[in-house]
Amino acid sequence: MSESKKDWIAFGDIHQSLKFVELLPGLEEASGVIITGDLTNHSPAGTIERIWDTISSRNKNILAQLGNMDRNNVTDFLKGKGANLHCEVRELAQDIKIMxxxxxxxxxxxTPSEITEEEMTRFLEETYARLGEYKQLILVVHDSPFNTKLDVIGNGMHVGSKSVRSFIEKHQPDIVLCGHIHEASGEDNIGKSRIFNPGMASGGGYVLVSIENGKLEATLKQI
Structure with a gap:
């Protein structure tokens, strides 16, 4: 990878299944890892530590957040590692931020970490308010936006978050990384925002997020 290029590997919905980590190509060489949520299944003792150790053995630069299946101890652990992304903002490169x-x-x-649509709106807007100036933005949400290809369950119903969708419509982040609905992996758009759900990690899906010469790109990949 050239010095001017940064590649981040994004995935989620691990649910304690870690075999895919051994198979992910380019993980050691990547600039970092982004995890959209659901690292555990109800966060039994010692699980987040085991997951962290497995992933960090291949890449130590991790940004992650809890999903609905994770308890608050996951956030506490990630904060202790300086890796928490939930309701936080980081700068990945000049003028390129992630929230x-x-x-x-x-x-x-x-499940353990469910919130109302009103709380989702508040978390999103309060976090956005701390972004400051930026030119390009990556939004990482666990829940998929409502009424897209990425929130459809087996019976055809759309079950994603209307708050997440409204936030995307309003602020138009360049790249959105989501998950939660395992069977709805794929890519969609809301306005200029490109939205990716790589599906359950054990299915081998991930997103390659690249920054080169100040330009942000993302590609849905499969092991």
């Missing part, structure tokens, strides 16, 4: 909001809106399953 994250984890959790999901309510599901039928009563």
């Amino acid at each position: 994250g909001v984890g959790c999901s809106i309510p599901t039928p399953f009563g």
Whole structure:
């Protein structure tokens, strides 16, 4: 990789299954890793530590956030590592920033980190307000935006977050990385925003996010 190029590898919905980490190409050489959420299944003791150790053994520069299946101890752990992305802002390169909001809106399953649409809106807008100046933006959300190709469950219903969709419509981030709906992997657009759901990590999907000569690009990939 040239000095002017940075590649980040993004994935999510790990759910404690880590075999795919061994198979991800270019992980050691990447500038860093972005994890959209659902690292664990209800965060049993020692699990986030094991997941961290496995991924960081190949790349130590990790940005991650909790999903609806993770408990708050995941956020506490990530904060302790300086890696938390939930409700936080980072600069990946000059004029290129990244912000994250984890959790999901309510599901039928009563998972640990569900929030209302109103809370989702508040988290998104409060985090956005801390961005400051930028030219290009990556939004990392765990929940998929409503009424896209990326929030459709098996019966054809759209179950994504209306708050996430409204935020994207309003602020038009360049790249959106999401997950949550395992069966709806793919790519879609809302206005100029390109949105990616790589699906469940064990299925081998990931997104290659590249910054070269000040330009942000993203490509959906499969192991």
